[in-house]
Amino acid sequence: MLKQFFILCSGADTDILENCSNGEQNKYAGIGATVFFTALMATIAASYALYTVFDNLYASLFFGLVWGLLIFNLDRYIVSTIKKRNNVLDELLQATPRIILAVIIAVVISKPLELKIFEKEINQVLLEQKNDLTLANQNQIAQQYNPKIADLENQITRLQSEIDTRETEVNALYDTYITEAEGTSGTMKLGKGPVYKEKREKHDAALAELQQLKTDNKAKIEAIENQIVTLQSDYTTNVAESQPVIDNFDGLMARVTALGALPWLPSFFIFLLFLAIETSPIIAKLLSPKGEYDFKLDDQETVVKSWVDQQVAERQLLVKTDNDINNKVYTEIADEEEVMNYKRKKARELMQHQADAFLNKQKGVL
Template identity: 65%
Template sequence: MLKNFFITCSGVDKNLIENCSNGEQNKYAGIGATVFFTAVMATIAGSYALFTVFDTIFASIFFGLIWGLLIFNLDRFIVSTIKKSDSKWKEFLQASPRILLAVIIAIVISKPLELKLFEKEINQVLLTEKNQMTLENKTQIAEQFTPEIASINSEIEDLKQEINTQEAKTNALYEIYIAEAEGRKGTKLLGKGPVYKEKRDKHDASLLALNNLKKENAEKIKNKEADIATLIENQKNYESKTQPIIANFDGLMARINALGKLPWLPSFFIFLLFLAIETSPIFAKLISPKGEYDFKLEDNESAIKTWVKQQVDQRNQLLQADIAVNKKVYEDIATEEEIYAYKQKMARDLMKLQADSFYKKQQKML
């Protein structure tokens, strides 16, 4: 039963192979087994690749089975369409497009399995890339908020500097009126005279202005610091919103790119393995000599071609004979007086009808 199943997978004519020797049947059973197990590996590879896309096991298995059946059908078609001939070069030319297709299929099958085999190494590469992307993302977001924060900090420094300037001015006025009272500067008269009072009033006015300025600027600084805190909070929120995008950066394309950054030699050998598996049925048919099945298939196809050619030739001969007979029949009819008299009578009646119709038309017009 298993042998019959693999023979069916090889795409041979069951009616012909059943009458062949056991060795011939085993050869095609081996080819069919290769086709079948290649499709099984394609199903596994396709399911894993689609799992990285859909992230659901049932959908991945369903579409993976469809992919495996597609590969099975392609491989079976490739193997079944290769015909043995007396010229090896002709056979190779016949198989070259199929070999190219087999190479493409081997690449498609091997890549998802490589992703699974090197999953840990790929995850390490993706982790490094995610960390780098996180740093770059924070830098880019910071570039959006930093100029505004720096501008507000500059305004806060200006407000503080304005207070310092007014405070220095007030301290200077304080020193002036104290020196006047002590007689060290100004009029150099000891005591609190009119000049002292004038300078004291200037200091008191400056001190009042300083206190008012401190109160106003403190309120402004508080508001601006609140604005900075809001901007920093917005920056963190924006980072938290974009981080899940980076965290989910592990899809099929990202894993393929990460695989490309790993050493190429292990992946290349895996590809060669699948290429050997995929092309083995083709090369098995190319290098094997003509077998019993090939002779029977060639005899069967030759008989059909001969029969079709005979049928076409017979139809051509029948057509030529029918044309010749028809030509002779109509030539004989053309010389008969009875036919001539009948057609003359019909033409005379037709001309009468035309004359009557013309007369009636002219009469209506008048």
Template identity: 60%
Template sequence: MLKQFFILCSGADKKLLDGCSDGEQTKFVGIGATVFFTAVMAFIASAYALFTVFDNIIPALLFGFVWSLLIFNLDRFIVSTIRKRDSFSNEFLQATPRIILAFIIAIVISKPLEIKIFEKEINTVLLKEKNAMALNNKKEVASYFKSDLEKNKNEIKNLISEIANKEKEVNTLYQTYIQEAEGTAGTKLMGKGPVFKEKIAKHDLAKNELDTIRKNNLEKIAVLEKGNKTLQTDLDKKVTETQPIIDSFDGLMARINALNKLPWLPSVFIMLLFLAIETSPIIAKLLSPRGEYDYKLEDLETALKATIEQDKYQRELLIKTSATMHDKVYADIAEDKKLYDLQRKNTIELLEQQSNNFVEKQMKTL
């Protein structure tokens, strides 16, 4: 049962192969097994690749199965259409397009499996990239809110500076009227004279202004600080909203790019392994000598070709012979006197009838 299945996979003519030796059948069983297991590897690779895209096992398995059928059909077609020739160069020339196609198929199959084999290393690369993306994202979001935050901070700084300057002025006026009262500066007369009263009035006026400025500025600072908190909340919210996008940076293309950043030698060996698997049926066909099956197949094909060419030649000869016979028959008829007289009589009657009809039409118009 398994033998017949692998022969079916090889694309060989089962009836023709049944009449061949066991060794010839074993050769095609090996070719069919290679085609089958290549399709199995294609199913595993494509199912994993599509699972990384859909994150759902059911569509991944369905599409993987369809892809494996496509690869199986291509490999079976490639192997079954290669014919043994008298010259190896002619065989290789015939197989060249199929080898190129096998090379493409090998790359397509190997890449997803490489991603799975080097999954831990790829995850490390992706983690570094995600961290870098998260930092860049924070910088970009912060730069978006930076102008408003800086503006509010500068306004708060100016308001605080205005309060501090006014406090400094009040403290200076306080020291002035104290020194005036003590007689250590100003008029240097101890006591609360007119100059003292004037200076303390200036101090009290400046202190009232300080209280007004402090009250107004503190209210403004509270509003600005509240605005800063709102901006900071919006900034943190924006970072939080964009973080899942960075966390989901784990698709097929991202993993392929991460794989390309790893050392290339292991990937090349894996790809070469699949290339060897994919091209092995073709190489086996090219390197193996002509077998019993090849001779029988060639005999059938050449017999069919000879029959078709013979039928074509017979049809062409039949047409040519028939045309020659018809030409001769009509030539003999043309020389027959009796047939000529009959044709002449009928023609004269036809012309007379046409002439009479013409005369009648002319008479009616008069």
């Protein structure tokens, strides 16, 4: 039962093969088994690849099965259409397009399995890429807010500098009127005279202005600090909102790219393995000698071809013979006097009808 199933997978003519030896049947059963297991591996590979895309088990299995059936049909077609020739060069030319197609199929099948085999290494590469993307994303968003925050901080510095400058001036006025009272500067007279009073009033006015400046600038500084807090909050929100996009950076294309960042040699050997599996039925048919099945298939095909060629040749001969007979008959008839007289009579009648028709037309015009 299993042998018959694999023979069916090989695409061989079962009616011819069942009359061949067991060795010939086993050869095609082996070719069919290779076709079947290649399609099975394609189903597994495609299901895993599609699972990384859809993240749905049932959808992945369904489309993976469809892909496996497609590969099975292609492989079965490739193997069944390769015919054994008497010339090796003809066989190679016949198999070249199919080998190219087999290489493409091997690449498509092997790549998803490489993603699964090197999953841990790929995850490490993706983690590093995500970290780089996170830092780049933070820096990019920060470029939108840092200039505004820096400008606001400069405004706070300027406001605070105004307070410090005015405070220095007030302290200088304070020292001036104190030393005047002590008699160590100014009029050099001890006591609180008119000059002391004048300097004290000037200090008190400057102190009042300082207090008012502190009140005004403090309110401005608080407003600016609130703006800075708002900008920092917006920055944090934008970073948090964009982070899920980076966290989900593990799709099929990202994994294939990450696989490309790994050493190429292990992936290349896996590709060679699937290439050997995919091309093995073709290579087996090319290397194997012309067997019993091939002779019987040639016999069956040549019988039909000979019959068709015979029918075509007979039709061509029939047409040629009929043309020759017709030409000879018409040549002989053309020389007969009776035919000439009949043609002359009919030509005369035709010319008379034409003359009558022309006369009647002219009368109608007049």
